[in-house]
Amino acid sequence: MKRYFMTDIHGDARGMKALLDHVGIDFSVDQIVFGGDMINRGKDSAEVVKFVKNLVDTFPNNVHAVVGNHEEMLSDYYRSGDKTWLHHGGSEALKNFNKTFTDDADRQSHLEWATSLPLLFEDEAFVYTHAGLNPHEPLNKQSREILWMSESVLYSIPGTSLLALTQNKPIIHGHTPVEYIYFDGVRLNCDLGSNTYSIEEERGLGLVNLTEMTYFIYKQAQKKIEKRKVVQI
Template identity: 60%
Template structure:
């Protein structure tokens, strides 16, 4: 079984489909984990949610997803009326869901599904989460604030403490856009800045092959595909 990870898609349905096809992911045999922030900023947030939900239902043993801070903001808007989400792409995301799901019941079902995903997923090798983990809290009791943890804080945590929390399993995550993916033995940030990174030409979506420690990069501005190897430090 090969293991793949994709995070911070931010509405790029085209890139998502292209990368899965290019990598020849076989979901009947391979594992695929999504790291949250499926929505906002891109052209088809609803399409991304629809596809991931469908894949999880079709391959429940092999396809998994965790919640990101953008889904958390959507939940706060839907449940509490918190308007913070609207200024971070929420207005466009609402239009996307309305266009793809004219039936309000189906639309609400998909939105609430995205809001109800877990904070983390773990297998025999890794722990997957959106932004980071707090070594001061048991894994199963992590505070929801971890969805907003910045890379500086997460990477200043001692590796030994983090690995003690996870039982020795490295953490695979996203949330903070980077241009290259590096691996320090305890953490790997896989957010390549899809529809988000400050340099438009460097905005990209990545599909990480954790089995081979390589990744495919889809650069959205030029619609180019690249293959790279995960760096180590």
């Protein structure tokens, strides 16, 4: 069994499927965790949610997903009318959901699934979460504020404190876009900036092979895939 992690897909259904096909994941044997922020920015938010939910439903022992802050904003919009989500790609995502799911009940079930995902997933090797963990809260009682934790805050926490919380399991996460993936023995940020661009570099969507400590990045502008090694520091 190999362990994989993909996070911050942000509506890129094409890149997501291309990466999964490229590495040839066997979902009946291999494990993959999706790290939240499936929606917004890209044009296919509904298709991403539909695809991931189907995988989780079909392979519940091997495919897992956790919630991200963009799903949290979606939840706030539907439960309390908070319009923050609409200003962060939600307006376009909402149109996409309405177009993809013509059946109201089907659309609602997918939205409820995406917003009710757990804050974290834990296996024998790692703890997976969207953005970070609070070392002052028990692992099973983390507050939802961790969905918004920046990389600078997470990496300012002593590694010993985090490993004491996780019983020496490294934390696999996303949320803060990076150009390359580094592993400091405690934290591994896998968000390669899907559907975000900067002047210095073009970013993409990543799929990390945690068993081999390698990763594949789908460069969205060129529609090509590159393989890289995780840099251990």
